[in-house]
Amino acid sequence: MGADSKARIREFVLDNIPETELADDDDIFERGLVRSMFVMQLVVFVEQEFGVQITGDDLRFDHFRSVDRVDELVARKLASV
């Protein structure tokens, strides 16, 4: 979507993982940085922050793997509103 949205997503992810740096294409799950509740936290954040609703059609793990992927998901959701 853009630098601003990516920055907001990155800030949230960094606030909830034990790391201080993260590239936008880093696979946060592959790096073992997150716990079982992280996706749920991420969805709550995305919905509140960007005013979109994540639904069953979005239930693909790939959508949540990295800052880039989450940003793409948000962009698609906003475009479909």
Place this chain on the structure above:
Amino acid sequence: MLHGLTTDQRDNLLAFARFTDEHLLPHANTWDHQERLDDSIIAELAAAHRLVPTLPVEAGGTGMDAVTYGLLSEELGRGCGSVRNLVAVQGMVAHAILRWGSKTLADRWAPAIGTGSVIGSFALTEPEVGSDARNGTTTARRVLDGYEITGRKKWISFAQRAGVFLVFARLDDDPAAFIVERDSPGLSVSPINGLLGLRASELGEVHLDSVVVPESNLLSHGRLTFDLVATSSLDYGRYSTAYGSVGLAQGCLDASLEYARNRVQFDVPLAEHQLVQQALTEMVTSVEAARLLCRQAGQMRASSHRDAIRQTLIAKYFASRAGFEVAASAVQIHGANGVSADYPVQRYLRDAKIQEIIEGTSQIQQVQIADLTLART
């Protein structure tokens, strides 16, 4: 208790309290003894749109906000833990289907559960898998007519009464969730009786012996089935359990205050004995503290605050433990009467232990709360 609530929330709370006083407290010990809720109370909850009040109006709810739902859960918990559990489970199942299912599944099942025309059950745990629910062994495979599911689910609330089950299974070695109707060939339910607490929650073991469901009954498939679908449902249930524990503890406190005022020993009411006063002080402090944590979690949930999940865990952890301690004190204050079926406190004590186990044991929550807190920067 009313401090900090809006006028609408206060009005709702008073209405919930009246419902509990009139429709739950007079019958809760009987339901506990008979290990079953009366059909009439479920009909009354449905008529009042309180089975899943958080659903949208068109789906049989009232669009109730999270704070008010918490107040309802507290009052149901004060009256009968199993009624509170029923309402929690209906919400877990209905919201999972509405949010994550296809439009066809959502249209078919969410209003049916919301209006009480069918009871839903959340079938996650298994005989060998409780806290480690991610690693269940119930399996599904593709067949000509859809999916064939085989396995066993245990400790399933209201399985005895349910008309539809949300069943978690493994499909192609990934988690999946299916809608399974009660009358599906190969599905049977064995009642689980003689439980310590929540005895009227009509628990059952669900046997799935090559149960075939249509392809359209697949709700979700893939890692997010556990990481999002199951966890979101458990989060919803955890909030209800947290507030229900506050209600349970308030019920214990109410009963103990009344008993202490009226029971005379050594020529004075119990309330004049300082050790009883000490116990009452510990109880009222625990109730108030647990309620404040629940209120904070509720306000965060209502505003979709990013820390709402962790705060709900904290509220459930604290409130369920406080509920058990308060219930134990209530029985102690009541002496021999405390273990009698003529008083409610023995039921509260038994139910309180269950609150420390469901939707995540206290030990699992000790790990989760620490993990989430350590991860924060």
